[in-house]
Amino acid sequence: MAQAVKRLYPDIKLAIGPSIEDGFYYDFDSPQPFTEEDLPKIEAEMSKIIKENYKFEKSALKKDEALKLFKKMGEPYKVEMIEALPDNEVSIYKDGDFTDLCKGPHIDSTGEVKAFKLLSIAGAYWHGDEKNKMLQRIYGTAFETKAELDAHLTKLEEAKKRDHRKLGKELELFMIEEKAGAGLVIYQPKGALLRTIIEDWEKKEHLRRGYQIVIGPHILKSDIWVESGHYGYYKENMYIFQVEGQEYAIKPMNCPAHMLIYRSKTRSYKDLPIRYFELGSVYRNEKSGVLHGLLRVRGFTQDDAHIFCLREQAVDEIKGVIDFVAYALKVFGFSEFEVELSTKPDKYIGSDEDWEHATKALEDALKSKGLAYQIHEKEGAFYGPKIDIKLKDALGRAWQCATIQCDFALPQRFKLTYVGQDGKEYTPIMLHRVILGSMERFLGALIEHYGGAFPVWLSPTQVVIIPIADEHKEYAEKVAERLRENDIRVEIDGKNARMQHKIREAEVAKVPYMLIVGGKEAQAGAVSVRERSKGDLGQMKLDEFIGKITKEVVLSNSRQNRSG
Numbered sequence: 001m002a003q004a005v006k007r008l009y010p011d012i013k014l015a016i017g018p019s020i021e022d023g024f025y026y027d028f029d030s031p032q033p034f035t036e037e038d039l040p041k042i043e044a045e046m047s048k049i050i051k052e053n054y055k056f057e058k059s060a061l062k063k064d065e066a067l068k069l070f071k072k073m074g075e076p077y078k079v080e081m082i083e084a085l086p087d088n089e090v091s092i093y094k095d096g097d098f099t100d101l102c103k104g105p106h107i108d109s110t111g112e113v114k115a116f117k118l119l120s121i122a123g124a125y126w127h128g129d130e131k132n133k134m135l136q137r138i139y140g141t142a143f144e145t146k147a148e149l150d151a152h153l154t155k156l157e158e159a160k161k162r163d164h165r166k167l168g169k170e171l172e173l174f175m176i177e178e179k180a181g182a183g184l185v186i187y188q189p190k191g192a193l194l195r196t197i198i199e200d201w202e203k204k205e206h207l208r209r210g211y212q213i214v215i216g217p218h219i220l221k222s223d224i225w226v227e228s229g230h231y232g233y234y235k236e237n238m239y240i241f242q243v244e245g246q247e248y249a250i251k252p253m254n255c256p257a258h259m260l261i262y263r264s265k266t267r268s269y270k271d272l273p274i275r276y277f278e279l280g281s282v283y284r285n286e287k288s289g290v291l292h293g294l295l296r297v298r299g300f301t302q303d304d305a306h307i308f309c310l311r312e313q314a315v316d317e318i319k320g321v322i323d324f325v326a327y328a329l330k331v332f333g334f335s336e337f338e339v340e341l342s343t344k345p346d347k348y349i350g351s352d353e354d355w356e357h358a359t360k361a362l363e364d365a366l367k368s369k370g371l372a373y374q375i376h377e378k379e380g381a382f383y384g385p386k387i388d389i390k391l392k393d394a395l396g397r398a399w400q401c402a403t404i405q406c407d408f409a410l411p412q413r414f415k416l417t418y419v420g421q422d423g424k425e426y427t428p429i430m431l432h433r434v435i436l437g438s439m440e441r442f443l444g445a446l447i448e449h450y451g452g453a454f455p456v457w458l459s460p461t462q463v464v465i466i467p468i469a470d471e472h473k474e475y476a477e478k479v480a481e482r483l484r485e486n487d488i489r490v491e492i493d494g495k496n497a498r499m500q501h502k503i504r505e506a507e508v509a510k511v512p513y514m515l516i517v518g519g520k521e522a523q524a525g526a527v528s529v530r531e532r533s534k535g536d537l538g539q540m541k542l543d544e545f546i547g548k549i550t551k552e553v554v555l556s557n558s559r560q561n562r563s564g
């Protein structure tokens with residue numbers, strides 16, 4: 001691509017062009033910004049270069065020779081990169097009339113490229129620093145066969161259609177307004193309802209598993225954050241402010257209040273484990289450049305819990321959490337997930353011995369569950385090692401959801417104790433854990449996984465009733481009332497429009513069921529049922545339909561019919 005760009009636009013300067021997951025990009029310093037129309041031209045030139053089938057020849061130059069060469073070629077970015085190289089030997093690749101600085105490896109010749117496509121253009125600062133010049137980046141991808149390329153392009157198209165930012169807007173689920181604050185999510189009625197359905201499910205499932213629901217304040221005095229260590233290790237991510245001369249911080253995590261509840265009275269070993277659960281909203285100071293839809297935000301709510309337990313209870317508690325995660329993912333329609341274990345980072349609190357114990361507890365639980373996992377060195381939180389679980393969506397993409405952290409340090413810092421069998425005081429272990437993780441990110445995953453067509457139990461609107469004419473509105477109201485009595489979420493589309501138009505609108509809104517009601521239905525106490533994407537199911541007695549949809553809802557979100 002760079003060779004083609006240089007042939008077409010000799011004045012352009014080459015910056016850097018690495019391969020990335022699923023493709024490559026190259027940054028160019030161009031006097032004229034590229035437009036979409038340039039891409040086919042560049043592709044055509046690339047095809048010529050492929051046909052001309054140049055061999056890629058590697059050579060090694062001494063640093064001063066390489067500097068001389070690229071200065072002569074008039075490539076200042078290459079000169080800067082060579083100057084920054086630690087070695088005295090510089091690797092160069094040449095093919096035909098084109099020479100580039102490159103570590104390699106390369107395919108043997110340009111003729112080996114069988115299928116490629118340029119995808120997009122974006123601005124990118126040199127070295128990713130906004131104080132530097134804005135360069136022009138072109139993204140592309142290449143595969144060994146046309147079929148593989150086509151499959152990849154189809155997947156990209158599908159991902160674009162499912163983009164949660166686009167669907168969030170179309171389905172009126174949520175909005176993020178620069179004016180109100182970047183990275184701050186405002187839920188519209190349907191999004192708020194969807195989130196409420198998930199939160200209700202969470203509360204029910206936590207109570208079933210012996211958790212107690214607690215609620216902490218959104219701000220706490222800095223004294224508490226000093227005690228927890230967040231002030232020392234996490235301060236740059238926190239929003240800190242003054243109230244009557246006293247410093248406070250908005251909570252970036254929910255742990256401190258839970259520890260204060262634990263500390264509020266004397267605990268015995270017989271009381272443990274204690275499991276506190278909170279749908280806790282937290283705020284973290286993320287840089288505006290990394291914010292992205294619901295995935296990277298500044299304010300989000302976690303399904304957070306802290307489990308206080310004895311050392312010998314830790315492995316069983318972790319296993320219980322893993323089971324909970326597996327169950328939750330199944331209920332929400334995800335069948336695959338990946339597991340990662342993150343170990344001690346460079347900045348940490350607590351003793352090395354405790355870190356080892358904690359890491360082993362997590363590992364033992366994973367092993368006894370027979371789960372495969374990857375180890376991520378030094379990626380743990382500052383207070384303990386952790387297990388991360390990433391769900392795989394319908395397009396095979398991974399999304400971070402659950403985290404389980406084993407923590408010996410914070411209970412010590414907060415002087416949490418329990419009275420042991422021998423009457424002496426000991427420090428409990430604390431597990432920090434989330435199941436779905438950030439509600440915002442999980443909603444993003446759900447939206448993209450289902451492409452907005454949620455299963456019936458999660459759909460904010462489950463049924464749209466469409467009266468055929470004005471005189472059928474009264475019967476439509478009656479049907480709606482019966483459905484609402486059965487906890488079915490229903491809307492009536494009573495506007496003056498053609499029935500086909502209303503059906504189309506309900507399809508676009510991805511509502512699972514449409515009930516068409518006219519004179520015949522009213523007389524028979526029935527409804528004509530259409531199912532999303534399946535079409536006409538014919539006429540049913542109203543009771544029959546209520547039985548059908550109720551069964552569907554109950555089976556999909558409860559432990560009936562599901563194990564684990």
Ligand code: ZN
Nearest residue numbers: 253254255432
């Ligand atoms: Zn925590």
